Amino acid sequence: xxxxxxxxxxxxxxxxxxxxxxxxxxxxxxxxxxxxxxxxxxxxxxxxxxxxxxxxxxxxxxxxxxxxxxxxxxxxxxxxxxxxxxxxxxxxxxxxxxxxxxxxxxxxxxxxxxxxxxxxxxxxxxxxxxxxxxxxxxxxxxxxxxxxxxxxxxxxxxxxxxxxxxxxxxxxxxxxxxxxxxxxxxxxxxxxxxxxxxxxxxxxxxxxxxxxxxxxxxxxxxxxxxxxxxxxxxxxxxxxxxxxxxxxxxxxxxxxxxxxxxxxxxxxxxxxxxxxxxxxxxxxxxxxxxxxxxxxxxxxxxxxxxxxxxxxxxxxxxxxxxxxxxxxxxxxxxxxxxxxxxxxxxxxxxxxxxxxxxxxxxxxxxxxxxxxxxxxxxxxxxxxxxxxxxxxxxxxxxxxxxxxxxxxxxxxxxxxxxxxxxxxxxxxxxxxxxxxxxxxxxxxxxxxxxxxxxxxxxxxxxxxxxxxxxxxxxxxxxxxxxxxxxxxxxxxxxxxxxxxxxxxxxxxxxxxxxxxxxxxxxxxxxxxxxxxxxxxxxxxxxxxxxxxxxxxxxxxxxxxxxxxxxxx
Numbered sequence: 001x002x003x004x005x006x007x008x009x010x011x012x013x014x015x016x017x018x019x020x021x022x023x024x025x026x027x028x029x030x031x032x033x034x035x036x037x038x039x040x041x042x043x044x045x046x047x048x049x050x051x052x053x054x055x056x057x058x059x060x061x062x063x064x065x066x067x068x069x070x071x072x073x074x075x076x077x078x079x080x081x082x083x084x085x086x087x088x089x090x091x092x093x094x095x096x097x098x099x100x101x102x103x104x105x106x107x108x109x110x111x112x113x114x115x116x117x118x119x120x121x122x123x124x125x126x127x128x129x130x131x132x133x134x135x136x137x138x139x140x141x142x143x144x145x146x147x148x149x150x151x152x153x154x155x156x157x158x159x160x161x162x163x164x165x166x167x168x169x170x171x172x173x174x175x176x177x178x179x180x181x182x183x184x185x186x187x188x189x190x191x192x193x194x195x196x197x198x199x200x201x202x203x204x205x206x207x208x209x210x211x212x213x214x215x216x217x218x219x220x221x222x223x224x225x226x227x228x229x230x231x232x233x234x235x236x237x238x239x240x241x242x243x244x245x246x247x248x249x250x251x252x253x254x255x256x257x258x259x260x261x262x263x264x265x266x267x268x269x270x271x272x273x274x275x276x277x278x279x280x281x282x283x284x285x286x287x288x289x290x291x292x293x294x295x296x297x298x299x300x301x302x303x304x305x306x307x308x309x310x311x312x313x314x315x316x317x318x319x320x321x322x323x324x325x326x327x328x329x330x331x332x333x334x335x336x337x338x339x340x341x342x343x344x345x346x347x348x349x350x351x352x353x354x355x356x357x358x359x360x361x362x363x364x365x366x367x368x369x370x371x372x373x374x375x376x377x378x379x380x381x382x383x384x385x386x387x388x389x390x391x392x393x394x395x396x397x398x399x400x401x402x403x404x405x406x407x408x409x410x411x412x413x414x415x416x417x418x419x420x421x422x423x424x425x426x427x428x429x430x431x432x433x434x435x436x437x438x439x440x441x442x443x444x445x446x447x448x449x450x451x452x453x454x455x456x457x458x459x460x461x462x463x464x465x466x467x468x469x470x471x472x473x474x475x476x477x478x479x480x481x482x483x484x485x486x487x488x489x490x491x492x493x494x495x496x497x498x499x500x501x502x503x504x505x506x507x508x509x510x511x512x513x514x515x516x517x518x519x520x521x522x523x524x525x526x527x528x529x530x531x532x533x534x535x536x537x538x539x540x541x542x543x544x545x546x547x548x549x550x551x552x553x554x555x556x557x558x559x560x561x562x563x564x565x566x567x568x
Contacts, residue, residue: 001042009038026066029074032059120460127464128502131246138243142267228302229264231292231311234285236265238318241278244271246465246503247321248430250390258318261304271503278322282331285315293338298346312338313351316358327506327544329362336362353382357395364398365508369406373399393422397431400438404445413442433459433468437475444479452479466502470509473499477516481523489520511540 001009007017010031019025032055036047063071239258242251259265268274289312297308306314316335323332336355343351357379363372376399383392397419403412416439423431440455456479460472477492496513514537521530 001038006038010034023062026059026062026070029059032056123461124469124499127469130464135244139269142243142269146267224297224300224302224308227292227308231288231303231308232262233264234281234288235311235314235318236262237281238265238278238285238315238322240265240267241274242318242321243268244274245321245325246467248428248465250428251321254317255321258314262314275322275325278319279326282328285319286331286334289315289335289338293342295345298342309342309346310351312342313348313354317354320358323358325503325506327365327508329365332358333362349382350386350388353379353386353388353391353395356382357391357398360395360402361398364401364405367405369402369404372402373406376402389422390426390428393419393426393428394431396422397435397438400435400442404438404442409442409445413439413446416442429462430465430468433463434471436462437468437472441475441478444482449479449483466499469499469502470496470513474509474513474516477513477520481516481520484523486520486523489516490524493517493520507540507544511537511544514540 003014003017007014010017011034016025020027020031032052036052040046060071060074063074236259239255239262242255243259247255266277268277292308292311294309300307302308303310303314312335316332316339319332319335322328336358339351340355340359342348343355356375360372360375360379363369363375376395380392380395380399383389383395396415400412400416400419403409403415416435419435420432420439423429423435436455436459440452440459443449443452443455456472456476460469460476463469463472473492473495477489477496480486480488480492493513493516500510500513514533518530518533518537521527521533
């Protein structure tokens with residue numbers, strides 16, 4: 001390549017190139033880049049880095065001698081470029097570290113969540129083990145009691161057989177002696193002996209004296225005694241229906257005390273056996289309650305110290321857990337209307353409080369807020385007037401869903417806080433779980449999500465009975481559904497189903513679980529699974545509404561009435 005060609009390519013004239021070559025003038029540093037490009041184009045090979053570095057050093061040395069200011073500018077520019085390069089490298093490192101930090105945080109959150117789940121599972125396993133151990137202990141006690149009963153009855157039977165044999169021998173000996181005496185005395189003597197012992201009424205010897213000592217019962221009294229025996233048998237059986245059910249301590253004490261007061265009746269060894277018998281006996285119980293509600297049965301003390309008309313009150317007290325498990329609203333309403341009628345006629349304040357409390361609860365479960373609140377408030381007042389603080393706390397707790405069903409969430413929240421205080425004061429730990437869950441739902445619908453989650457999580461940790469765990473997990477599923485966390489909603493809905501397998505549960509609560517599950521699945525785009533869950537919920541509700549002539553439906557709104565002791 002000639003100098004003229006080089007000048008043309010570099011875009012300079014011959015005098016400028018001559019001064020560059022003679023060292024009389026220094027080119028701009030960009031000139032070197034153009035020169036490298038010409039060399040690479042002419043040779044077909046890139047300029048080696050070490051060559052360009054060596055040329056740069058020579059250029060900087062020449063600048064330092066001839067143009068120190070330009071040299072200083074170039075040095076500063078190089079330093080700036082180097083700093084920018086280091087800054088870019090640092091930014092990339094920071095970004096990488098942020099990504100790693102985020103990943104580590106997510107991993108820690110997952111580990112914390114797994115740890116919480118493991119802790120909950122451990123607590124649940126411990127609770128289940130405690131329940132199983134208690135049931136085993138109760139079964140062992142029942143076995144020992146039955147063994148003692150069988151042994152006692154065996155001894156009594158042997159004694160009765162021995163006595164019967166003695167009576168039969170005495171009877172035979174008496175008959176033989178009488179025959180011998182008659183043969184010896186002859187007809188005339190026998191006639192004189194007979195007339196000497198006859199009384200004016202012509203009774204046999206000794207009979208008139210016996211009748212004067214003991215009055216035979218009339219037909220009306222015999223009827224009442226027979227009815228008392230039948231009613232006692234039913235009440236003993238109804239109290240023992242609760243034996244296999246996992247209920248709260250205060251309800252357990254009530255049912256055991258009832259079984260002691262009415263020792264007759266059936267005994268049950270499984271939940272299925274107990275509930276099946278109760279299902280079949282309900283119509284008979286209702287018929288007996290209606291019959292005994294007549295005014296003529298208000299007097300007397302045949303029913304363990306009370307009149308026969310108290311049968312309906314005793315029955316609804318024994319059946320409270322059964323009504324909750326089976327959702328027998330119509331039956332519960334009819335029975336308690338009978339109780340209320342008899343109680344108002346007799347001026348029985350306690351019976352009125354019981355009936356109003358259960359009737360108010362039926363309204364709450366049906367979503368009928370206003371009538372339910374009126375009856376529950378009156379029930380609470382009556383219980384408090386009698387000093388029955390635990391019963392009053394349950395009535396107050398059941399006003400919370402009534403207020404919620406009418407859209408009065410702030411009032412429901414305040415009622416829940418008061419009920420929570422009363423439940424703690426009365427030592428009703430299982431009632432506290434349900435009330436606290438309802439308070440959590442109030443916060444959820446008021447938009448206080450942090451408070452709601454804290455209350456619900458704490459309720460689940462405290463729940464000892466299957467009902468408490470099922471209700472709280474179902475509410476946690478509703479919470480995560482409301483905040484758009486569909487995977488967590490599915491997790492808690494599955495937990496609900498796991499706990500529901502521990503005992504029979506009311507169909508409405510299971511329909512809620514299926515509804516929340518369907519909504520969460522739909523939120524994740526799993527439409528086929530969502531439709532299947534929704535169909536199950538619909539079938540449960542249709543069966544319940546058909547049986548109870550009601551129109552309940554699952555809505556993401558409100559709260560649940562307190563089930564006795566958490567049984568169902």
